[in-house]
Amino acid sequence: MVAAESHDSIPFVGTIIRAMQVIYVDRFSPTSKKHAISEIKRKASCNRFPRVLLFPEGTTTNGRSLISFQLGAFLPGYSIQPVVVRYPHVHFDQSWGFVSLPKLMIRMFMQFHNYLEVEYLPVISPRYNGKESTLEFAKRTSLAMATALNVVQTAHSYGDLMLLTKAAEANQERPSDYMIEISKIDQVSSLEAVDFLDKFLSMNPDSSGRATYNGFVGALRLKPCALAEEIFSLIDIEKMGTITFKQYLFGSLHVVRLQGFQRSCELILTECSDEEDKISEQKLEEFIRPAIPDLNTDEARELFKLFDTDGDGKISKNDLLGCLRRNPLLIALFSQSLLPCS
Secondary structure (H helix, E strand, O other): OOEEHHHOOOOOHHHHHHHOEEEEEEEHHHHHHHHHHHHHHHHOOOOOOOOOOOOOOOOOOOEEEEEOOOOOOOOOOOOEEHHHHHHHOOOOOOOOOOHHHHHHHHHHHHHOOOOOOEEEEEOEEHHHHHOOOOOHHHHHHHHHHHHHHOEOOOOHHHHHHHHHHHHHHOOOOOOOHHOOOOHOOOOOOOOHHHHHHHHHHHHOOOOEEEEEHHHHHOOOOOOOOOOHHHHHHOOOOOOOOEHHHHHHHHHHHHHHHOHHHHHHHHHHHHHHHHOOOOOOOOHHHHHHHHHHHHHHHHHHHHHHHHHOOOHHHOOOHHHHHHHHOHHHHHHHHHHHHHHOOO
């Protein structure tokens, strides 16, 4: 069986799954994922081990839809026997959705019977003599399971659950509005999406999940000015004077994907850095002043603190690239100074 590494610390449950010789995987570690895939191959190809049990969604849902599959189960290229589970019920659906484990257990104990149906589907093998792409193999398996369950397929993933949880923790009235079907989006990881959500939540969105211009400039430590209005209008595609998380995320990712984004970051370092390849507060202020002519010293210092992520008084290459990756819209601060070089 393959399980998240975090399950090992659960009292009693952790002891049981350790005895089952599970393959642990850290969702956010490429090294851990690579090791897990290697172990899946090893155990699946050896007759001394029982069949390897995997949960391709990577999390638990309420059974009303099938979210996107993680590809780890399909990378080894072995045949797969899909198994679907149903929970017939009258009063309480024990499918584990957005419900705490204690509440779930109490509700189950209040019923005389809790039913579980397990259906084994026909084995699915890779096509084209095992040369079918991992993604297509996963899609065929997902379709077969969704058809058997009579549910829809969505592009949501574990990352969407992270966004939902973060929004709920921030007391948003409709946390589900922050789910964006991450598996459809290129060039952003689940952790990066959560970072973007953190920034958006710092804009103090209203109950409908929309942030105002004032909240936007405050979160990015900009002053209300022509440049800030231009950046905001790029995201406010509906011209409502407010933006949603999805608009903010997609607008930020659009900037990151621009062909000149990485080149601009390198030019900033070349033009601003000293002999130690670091940028001082004074140099940063000089470089962004053409974009915001009436910028005062205190406002420039706030921007410097945003870029100086390690707080050592200088902006290193990692500081700059990391900040612009998390706040790509701020590349506009350097537009006027970079213009002659482009």
